[in-house]
Amino acid sequence: MYNASGDMVGTAQLTESPDGVEVKLKLEGLTPGFHGVAVHEFAKCEGPDFKSAGNHLNPEGTEHGLMHPEGPHLGDLPNVEADSDGLVDAELMLSGGTLKEGKDSLLRGEGTSLVVMELQDDGVSQPGGNAGTRIICGEIKSGKGEEPTESPTDPTELNDTQDD
């Protein structure tokens, strides 16, 4: 997890569980109080504004907010609270998400990202809970280091269809 200046300010550990994806989040240097957290659609954390991460992960086309009647986004998470020293040590559950394959996967495509907000997510306002600016971002990518490769077209197949 990195702040707008590119400094590492913590870690996020993601674990597959029967209920979704468990997120163990440890951060430092925050303003004491509540901060919104959400999984965003692109694994691209370019500071200082982290707009590169895209919108909240929302494969179902629902509304934003854990308290919204037509929500939430798949990527919506509860707020975390930074203590008086600016530290966060939280365990969150991303219900419905997975680290396996599929449209609800956090590793779909190039991956996704985890973004922490300046302010508290109110759980109902569109599109992001009125939570101020993006202050911390971490890219969520497969740690296997094995990118699936596309099968190249076999040129001999094309030749087989030609008359000599």
Ligand SMILES: [Zn+2]
């Ligand atoms: Zn959302």
